Amino acid sequence: MRVLMVSWEYPPVVIGGLGRHVHALATELAAAGHDVVVLTRHPAGSDATTHPTSDATDEGVRVLRVAEDPAHLEFTRDMVAWTLAMGHAMVRAALTRVGGWRPDVVHAHDWLVAHPAIALADVLGVPLVATIHATEAGRFNGWLSSRTSRQVHSTEWWLANRADTVVTCSAAMRAEVAELFDLDPEPIAVLHNGIEPRGWRVPRRRVAAARERYGPGGGPxxxxxxxxxxxxxxxDLVAALPRIRRAHPGTRLLVAGTGTATELLDDAVRAHRVRRSVDFLGHLPDADLAALLSAVDAVVLPSRYEPFGIVALEAAAAGAPLVASRAGGLGDIVVDGVSGVSFPPGDVPALARAVGSVLADPAAARRRARTARTRLGAEFDWTRIAAGTADVYARTEAGGPQELPRPKIPSGNVFGRR
Known part of the structure; x- marks a missing residue:
């Protein structure tokens, strides 16, 4: 099939798990013989002088990467306007640069590309498949208090209702999307994220070096x-650390990553008096991260909201013992007592007990880690996921253009049950 994927991130522009998902899916579909074009963008803040629109084939995938428009827009300050401008640039590029190539299906990844994906599916008269990777309401626990959140939510609703087939990455997300966007859950397809396990194994000497660097005192x-x-x-993990350290003296917490909660976490480590027991590592290259995953006593994923949790797959691929909340898709990956230890989201005492159980019985933790890694090939293999996606494409029929009203947004919690 000829597949046009539309995504606001694609390597090397990667913001989160979505970019890695689209890259893995696109390359796997191409390897299976499908003709895949990815319509995406250059880094934010660039323009047509520094980053002109490009059209190149990489790993069997044709990547059409658009330049930003001349307007002085910033994603963090003008999010909706910036997103609309990106969409306009994508539509122009697709209609003027792909020549006689015509897709059999348009596949949109999340609300940021709703406008170009819907426009292109309408103009080309082909089916529209939409993967909803996360929701605005989910990120804010059902509250859409800001104007921007209401705009994002209504765009998500539009994409989900215009799509001929909706895809989610977990059963929990299917239920959430159905409830939020007034959809019948039955036709929503569930296709997990996947992982390639081989790249996460590292030599023992590098694991030992990581352990010595980050835990020279020998504590957990x-x-x-x-x-x-x-x-x-x-x-929540920072709040649980004093309890964990009382039961397991010398325990240290390593935090790798970047984001908008840096100030919140700085305040938390001071409030709980654990500043000397927490190291903020920032962004780590994949090779360094893989070594660290193999060196630690446990990877802890305390999400309050998690549509899927691809980081749990990466930890499992590296053989790290897993402690995770039961938020969203993490419950599909971490089976309590089988492939890891789980706890209710936001429950700090339960989090501390879960971590403590892993530190108290390393042999059991290693057995669970082996089980988690074994499950990857059976349930989270990209070849299977790409084949399932191709099946979705094949059975999706074009519904044609639709004019939809604005969704009604309750003044209270949109979930109604929280």
């Missing part, structure tokens, strides 16, 4: 890695 090492955002719950 805990690691969180990923984006530093409120919904990731890292502040």
């Amino acid at each position: 090492l805990l690691l969180y890695f990923g984006r530093l955002e409120y919904e990731k719950g890292v502040h």
Whole structure:
């Protein structure tokens, strides 16, 4: 099939897990013989002089990467306007630069590309598949208090209702999307994120070097890695650290990643008096991260909201014992007592007990880690996921252009049950 994927991130422009997802899916589909074009963008803040629109083939995928428009727009300050401008640039590039190539399907990844994906599907008369990777309401626990949040939510609703097929990455996300966007959950396809396990194994000497560097005192090492955002719950892990250290003296917490919650976490380590027991490592190259994952006693993922949790797959691929909340898709990956230890999101005492159980019985933790790694090939293999995606493409029929009303947004919590 000829597939046009539309995504606001694609390597080397990677903001979170979405960029890695689209890259893995696109390259796997191309390897299976499909003709894949990815419509994406250059880094934010660039322009047509520094980063002109480019059209190149990489790993079997044709990547059409658009330049930003001349208007002085910034994503952090003018998010909706910036997103609209990006969409306009994508539409112009797709209609003027792909020549006689015509897709059999348009695949949109998240609300930021709703406008160009819908426009192109309408103009070309082809089916529109939309993967909803996360929701604005989910990130804010059902509250859409700001004007921007309401705008994002309504755009998500538009994309989900215009799409001929909606895809989510977990059963929990399917239920969330159905509830938020007034959809029947039955037709929503669930296709997990995947991982290639081989790249996460590193030589023992590098693991030993990482252990010596970050835990020279010999005490237990805990690691969180990923984006530093409120919904990731890292502040809950910091709050649990004093309890953990009382039971397991010398325990240190390593935090790898960047994000908007840096100030929140700085305040948390001071409030809980654990500043000397927490190291903020910033962004780590993949090779360094892989060595650290193999060196720590546990990877802790305390998310309050998590549509899927690809970092859990990466930790499992490296063989690290997992402690994770049961938020969203993490519950699909970390089966309590089987492939890791889980706890209710936001429950600090339960988090501390879960970490303590791993540190108290390293042999059991290693057995669970082996089980988690074994599951990767059976349930989270990109070849299977790409084949499932191709099946979705094949059975999706074009519904044609639609004019939809604005969704009604409750003044209270949009979930109604929280």
